[in-house]
Amino acid sequence: xxxxxxxxxxxxxxxxxxxxxxxxxxxxxxxxxxxxxxxxxxxxxxxxxxxxxxxxxxxxxxxxxxxxxxxxxxxxxxxxxxxxxxxxxxxxxxxxxxxxxxxxxxxxxxxxxxxxxxxxxxxxxxxxxxxxxxxxxxxxxxxxxxxxxxxxxxxxxxxxxxxxxxxxxxxxxxxxxxxxxxxxxxxxxxxxxxxxxxxxxxxxxxxxxxxxxxxxxxxxxxxxxxxxxxxxxxxxxxxxxxxxxxxxxxxxxxxxxxxxxxxxxxxxxxxxxxxxxxxxxxxxxxxxxxxxxxxxxxxxxxxxxxxxxxxxxxxxxxxxxxxxxxxxxxxxxxxxxxxxxxxxxxxxxxxxxxxxxxxxxxxxxxxxxxxxxxxxxxxxxxxxxxxxxxxxxxxxxxxxxxxxxxxxxxxxxxxxxxxxxxxxxxxxxxxxxxxxxxxxxxxxxxxxxxxxxxxxxxxxxxxxxxxxxxxxxxxxxxxxxxxxxxxxxxxxxxxxxxxxxxxxxxxxxxxxxxxxx
DNA sequence: TAGCACCAC
DNA sequence: ACCCGTGGTGCTA
Numbered sequence: 001x002x003x004x005x006x007x008x009x010x011x012x013x014x015x016x017x018x019x020x021x022x023x024x025x026x027x028x029x030x031x032x033x034x035x036x037x038x039x040x041x042x043x044x045x046x047x048x049x050x051x052x053x054x055x056x057x058x059x060x061x062x063x064x065x066x067x068x069x070x071x072x073x074x075x076x077x078x079x080x081x082x083x084x085x086x087x088x089x090x091x092x093x094x095x096x097x098x099x100x101x102x103x104x105x106x107x108x109x110x111x112x113x114x115x116x117x118x119x120x121x122x123x124x125x126x127x128x129x130x131x132x133x134x135x136x137x138x139x140x141x142x143x144x145x146x147x148x149x150x151x152x153x154x155x156x157x158x159x160x161x162x163x164x165x166x167x168x169x170x171x172x173x174x175x176x177x178x179x180x181x182x183x184x185x186x187x188x189x190x191x192x193x194x195x196x197x198x199x200x201x202x203x204x205x206x207x208x209x210x211x212x213x214x215x216x217x218x219x220x221x222x223x224x225x226x227x228x229x230x231x232x233x234x235x236x237x238x239x240x241x242x243x244x245x246x247x248x249x250x251x252x253x254x255x256x257x258x259x260x261x262x263x264x265x266x267x268x269x270x271x272x273x274x275x276x277x278x279x280x281x282x283x284x285x286x287x288x289x290x291x292x293x294x295x296x297x298x299x300x301x302x303x304x305x306x307x308x309x310x311x312x313x314x315x316x317x318x319x320x321x322x323x324x325x326x327x328x329x330x331x332x333x334x335x336x337x338x339x340x341x342x343x344x345x346x347x348x349x350x351x352x353x354x355x356x357x358x359x360x361x362x363x364x365x366x367x368x369x370x371x372x373x374x375x376x377x378x379x380x381x382x383x384x385x386x387x388x389x390x391x392x393x394x395x396x397x398x399x400x401x402x403x404x405x406x407x408x409x410x411x412x413x414x415x416x417x418x419x420x421x422x423x424x425x426x427x428x429x430x431x432x433x434x435x436x437x438x439x440x441x442x443x444x445x446x447x448x449x450x451x452x453x454x455x456x457x458x459x460x461x462x463x464x465x466x467x468x469x470x471x472x473x474x475x476x477x478x479x480x481x482x483x484x485x486x487x488x489x490x491x492x493x494x495x496x497x498x499x500x501x502x503x504x505x506x507x508x509x510x511x512x513x514x515x516x517x
Numbered sequence: 518t519a520g521c522a523c524c525a526c
Numbered sequence: 527a528c529c530c531g532t533g534g535t536g537c538t539a
Binding site: 073183184185186187202203233236239243261264265266267272273274275276278279318334339361362363364365366367368370371372374375419435438439442443445446449454474477501 | 527528529530531532533534535536537538539
Binding site for chain 2: 030185186204210269277287474475476
């Protein structure tokens with residue numbers, strides 16, 4: 001028998017508690033009082049899942065803050081494998097659970113001081129203790145909550161989609177004069193460009209592209225293109241959303257339990273999987289039908305709270321651009337404002353506003369005339385003019401972009417409002433190769449903006465956790481609350497979210513209420 | 518497993 | 527033809 005003391009290195013698994021001390025791993029049955037201690041973890045989420053309350057250190061998150069580039073979605077490697085290799089030059093020796101636990105605990109023992117010092121030097125200790133570890137607890141709660149699915153409705157939708165798909169499929173075969181696998185880009189391109197002799201528009205590595213842009217262009221010439229677009233949309237929605245969600249519904253609770261990866265991105269955003277709840281359709285009419293399948297429990301109701309224009313507000317804050325700051329201080333329609341500058345007139349129609357909106361987003365992504373011209377389907381020279389007009393008006397934004405790139409070239413990293421950082425390899429940002437260099441430049445610009453937005457939503461998550469969060473979709477939180485408390489809750493949530501940080505422009509949160517998403 | 522395609526913010 | 531940022535997922539070959 002042994003005690004768990006404050007600041008012990010601990011793991012909990014299958015109702016056993018493990019502790020690393022003096023080179024030895026101790027194991028015994030978990031006791032309730034173990035959960036009251038302030039402990040050090042390899043991965044706090046696993047401990048929070050086992051009801052630990054106070055976690056003082058998390059090796060995986062500490063490593064993520066020091067260098068967020070390892071997004072585990074990009075590799076099949078587990079954090080333990082990655083950390084052993086990166087810091088200790090070791091391979092994961094044994095693969096049974098107990099041995100892995102032992103290696104995790106030992107890694108904490110060996111690396112904690114080093115990483116804590118590193119975080120101190122980078123002024124990121126607070127980010128770990130006050131943001132990431134608490135967020136880990138919030139994520140744990142969100143994953144436990146899950147979200148209810150109306151399976152009857154979804155099954156009905158599935159039938160409807162399948163009927164439509166069959167019909168469209170038949171149509172396509174008739175128009176093509178042959179049966180083939182529409183889901184195979186290879187076979188499709190053979191039908192379009194050989195059999196039907198349509199003109200290819202662009203190439204991929206392996207042949208001619210059949211993407212949406214191409215098919216949109218081809219629909220001017222041949223009716224099959226439009227049918228294929230319809231087929232694609234329906235098929236995508238059915239397989240990725242309806243089928244997969246149905247397969248993930250817990251038959252007892254009628255809920256799905258999406259998981260979140262706290263080190264899933266290089267910017268600080270959280271990613272989601274099983275299913276990727278952050279990509280539930282919303283833009284198309286059919287997509288919105290799928291949203292309706294997510295319902296609140298009896299007696300409960302959803303509160304959706306999303307930050308309005310958060311990334312542009314952050315750009316205003318970071319750049320201190322006079323005109324952009326002014327726009328947000330006065331709650332202007334900022335896409336409209338940009339359109340007026342681009343088109344040099346007051347009266348802006350919907351199409352022109354769309355152009356302004358695209359340009360505003362393009363700035364955040366690190367703009368290039370080429371990219372903008374493709375996005376807007378306009379001449380590259382015109383795109384160039386638009387960008388010049390933009391920067392001529394938003395001079396502070398232009399200056400901030402230049403300064404940020406310079407900072408990265410000299411320091412080898414960029415940072416967010418909360419001092420989250422992303423390493424920018426000097427060899428990349430200073431590369432002779434224009435494509436490589438400009439790609440890193442775009443990352444330099446996008447990361448502080450996207451990353452600061454994630455800083456803000458993370459504070460919001462921590463402060464609103466008591467309201468029963470069921471989803472996090474980057475700049476949006478969805479809560480499931482008692483119907484009779486909806487008014488006070490939504491007021492409080494909005495208040496909390498709008499005041500997580502005091503920026504040079506106000507944060508604005510839009511709140512919606514509903515029985516489905 | 519890579520490549521394509523496409524959903525979201 | 528080319529990357530305008532961050533992801534996850536389903537399909538084919």
